[in-house]
Amino acid sequence: MALIICNPVGGDSTAKQFVEAHVLPLLKANDVPIARIVETEHAGHAGTAAFEFVDSTVSGPLDIIVASGDGTIHDIVTTIALAPSYKNRSPATPAQVNLVLVPCGTANALYSSLFLPKPEDDPVQYKLQGIHAFIKQAKRVPLTLAITDIIAPPRSGGSAPVREKTTVSVVVTSIALHASILHDSEVLRTEIPSIERFKVAARQNITRWYSGCAKLFPSSSTGVVEIWNPFDKEFVPHAESEEDNPHVDIDGPFAYFLSTVNVDRLEPAFQIAPLVTAEPRTGALLDIVVVRPYRDASLSGLEAEEERQVFAEKSGEVLRAAYQSGNHINLRYDPTGKVVSEGEGELVVEYFRCGGWEWIPDTEDEKAHLLCNDGLINTIPKGGKAKTMAAAPSGESGFIVYV
Numbered sequence: 001m002a003l004i005i006c007n008p009v010g011g012d013s014t015a016k017q018f019v020e021a022h023v024l025p026l027l028k029a030n031d032v033p034i035a036r037i038v039e040t041e042h043a044g045h046a047g048t049a050a051f052e053f054v055d056s057t058v059s060g061p062l063d064i065i066v067a068s069g070d071g072t073i074h075d076i077v078t079t080i081a082l083a084p085s086y087k088n089r090s091p092a093t094p095a096q097v098n099l100v101l102v103p104c105g106t107a108n109a110l111y112s113s114l115f116l117p118k119p120e121d122d123p124v125q126y127k128l129q130g131i132h133a134f135i136k137q138a139k140r141v142p143l144t145l146a147i148t149d150i151i152a153p154p155r156s157g158g159s160a161p162v163r164e165k166t167t168v169s170v171v172v173t174s175i176a177l178h179a180s181i182l183h184d185s186e187v188l189r190t191e192i193p194s195i196e197r198f199k200v201a202a203r204q205n206i207t208r209w210y211s212g213c214a215k216l217f218p219s220s221s222t223g224v225v226e227i228w229n230p231f232d233k234e235f236v237p238h239a240e241s242e243e244d245n246p247h248v249d250i251d252g253p254f255a256y257f258l259s260t261v262n263v264d265r266l267e268p269a270f271q272i273a274p275l276v277t278a279e280p281r282t283g284a285l286l287d288i289v290v291v292r293p294y295r296d297a298s299l300s301g302l303e304a305e306e307e308r309q310v311f312a313e314k315s316g317e318v319l320r321a322a323y324q325s326g327n328h329i330n331l332r333y334d335p336t337g338k339v340v341s342e343g344e345g346e347l348v349v350e351y352f353r354c355g356g357w358e359w360i361p362d363t364e365d366e367k368a369h370l371l372c373n374d375g376l377i378n379t380i381p382k383g384g385k386a387k388t389m390a391a392a393p394s395g396e397s398g399f400i401v402y403v
């Protein structure tokens, strides 16, 4: 018996109509029994409804049909994954949660990464591919989780840092420009329900840089932090990551810092982490895309305001190239600082693959404290930090998507 969760206010607010007009008839025609339909009434409702379903199901598969965007999927995964009673389930009860996706959000990153959109797709049939996969019970993909701890500074001199919140992402964990875009675009949601609002928010934030320190942690599979070498088209160990000292510290300022799991794109055409699909690998791995302005030697000697204006053009080129099949990872600086796709110059984008990362924002930099987890915004407390680690799916538990 499947549970249906539908977010009536996600995307262009058509999830409820889509479920009634297309999903329910298709399930009925294929004799798929439905336990309950939940229309979410507030943020977080999807998580509690999904957890109640999982907690009360003692036998049979845990199938949850989710008509929403990535934020609602995030609510469901975080609530279930972090619930103590889920982790301590009796071995007799099912522990694997099967997600059936119906893309009714704004960006639908997970869906568009798992079901690549094609120009000839019929819009309704495209959105029903997850339901068809569920009915056929064909292929299932396990999700890697990115588990983030938001850590506050010690309350008094001698005490330990305090873990303020833990959250579980299945798509994106970011700081810097992407987090600012998601933060500011929320204000535009009613006015611009489509993905256009992300472009408007990008323009509002494109000149901003973010101060702080990032540390990258090795993956358990390779023991090192890897970086993409576009010249040889392969991941190689980062020059500073050695087996006995594998962490890599990268200093700011940062223009862009975003990590993904399970997805190569954040919107149907915005392929920000193209190597997730081009160079796939299983395991507890994150792909991280970083832009640091001071890799551009041509900024040398400019005044602070001027260097931000000059670099904003280059950040814009990176984002535009991500819409061109992820070509941003091939961009370099020519000897004059111009951004080009050919040659031997310094890379504009650093593309890492590793086990996790930590971010300590500069206390003076307000917006560097914004953290985006699957589109939801958290704020790192002043003096605190955020740490994200990848967790690979196990054979018996975790989250699986029908594809």
Ligand SMILES: Nc1ncnc2c1ncn2[C@@H]1O[C@H](COP(=O)(O)OP(=O)(O)OP(=O)(O)O)[C@@H](O)[C@H]1O
Pocket: 007, 008, 009, 010, 011, 012, 040, 041, 042, 043, 044, 045, 068, 069, 070, 071, 072, 073, 075, 104, 105, 106, 107, 108, 109, 374, 375, 376
């Ligand atoms: N009735 C509701 N009122 C307000 N917020 C809700 C309601 N139901 C769900 N939400 C919240 O809305 C947020 C966004 O929803 P969702 O991800 O489904 O759509 P989206 O943001 O438009 O799509 P995407 O995440 O793909 O860009 C979720 O975090 C969810 O908790």
